[in-house]
Amino acid sequence: EITKEQQALMKIITDAYNRHQIPQDVAKKLLQDQYSAEENFLLLTEMATSQVQVLVEFTKNIPGFLSLDREDQIALLKGSAVEAMFLRSAQVFNRKTPSGHTEVLEERIRKSGISEEFITPMFNFYKSIGELHMVQEEQALLTTVTILTPDRPYVKDQQAVERLQETILDVLRKLCVLQHPQEPQYFARLLGRLTELRTLSHYHTEMLASWRMNDHKFTPLLCEIWDV
Numbered sequence: 171e172i173t174k175e176q177q178a179l180m181k182i183i184t185d186a187y188n189r190h191q192i193p194q195d196v197a198k199k200l201l202q203d204q205y206s207a208e209e210n211f212l213l214l215t216e217m218a219t220s221q222v223q224v225l226v227e228f229t230k231n232i233p234g235f236l237s238l239d240r241e242d243q244i245a246l247l248k249g250s251a252v253e254a255m256f257l258r259s260a261q262v263f264n265r266k267t268p269s270g271h272t273e274v275l276e277e278r279i280r281k282s283g284i285s286e287e288f289i290t291p292m293f294n295f296y297k298s299i300g301e302l303h304m305v306q307e308e309q310a311l312l313t314t315v316t317i318l319t320p321d322r323p324y325v326k327d328q329q330a331v332e333r334l335q336e337t338i339l340d341v342l343r344k345l346c347v348l349q350h351p352q353e354p355q356y357f358a359r360l361l362g363r364l365t366e367l368r369t370l371s372h373y374h375t376e377m378l379a380s381w382r383m384n385d386h387k388f389t390p391l392l393c394e395i396w397d398v
């Protein structure tokens with residue numbers, strides 16, 4: 171019983187999600203032949219930077235987002251960037267690239283100076299996302315729900331964000347029932363992944379700190395979005 175306007179909303183968000191993808195050249199670079207840990211790190215920096223740019227462009231297409239208070243828009247972007255990035259990279263990772271380059275991508279990430287204690291939860295998350303076999307509409311809506319989380323730090327008008335998020339949650343719930351009729355608790359499983367994402371973002375903060383310690387270079391955009 172998805173209404174006409176909910177159909178339209180889902181189409182806008184899914185088209186935006188698919189339109190704003192990581193440039194193929196960045197993803198392809200990661201899949202080229204051997205690199206040193208240093209070069210791997212630089213590639214991940216490029217990947218993360220382009221993922222943040224993709225996130226900002228995508229967010230501007232979420233109906234209602236640009237009508238929010240300007241400072242709240244920034245607070246939502248900063249608060250959700252890591253989670254949206256992990257969701258996006260989980261989808262990139264799980265999309266079996268033609269010649270199954272997934273292992274190569276995993277290899278690159280493992281050999282880029284990220285310590286084992288963050289690698290394990292990261293790949294566990296990727297696997298748990300992969301097992302959901304989300305359709306692209308679900309991926310786009312779940313990312314939107316993450317971005318529109320009202321209780322991010324420094325959000326002033328949480329009500330306004332909540333109203334937007336509830337609209338998206340309603341469409342996502344109906345879509346899950348339609349797409350996974352044999353699994354009534356699928357929607358709940360999806361939302362459970364958002365909790366897993368919050369844990370990952372704590373690991374991410376430590377990952378950044380350990381890179382900082384070893385004097386790794388970040389781009390200005392990554393410094394700005396994560397206050398590093």
Ligand SMILES: Cc1cc(C(=O)O[C@@H]2C[C@H]3CC[C@]2(C)C3(C)C)ccc1N
Pocket residue numbers: 211214215216217218255256259279374378387388389392
């Ligand atoms: C500040 C900074 C952050 C990252 C990052 O968050 O990378 C993300 C973590 C994993 C999930 C998306 C990433 C690009 C990943 C695949 C390495 C990478 C380089 C860098 N200089």
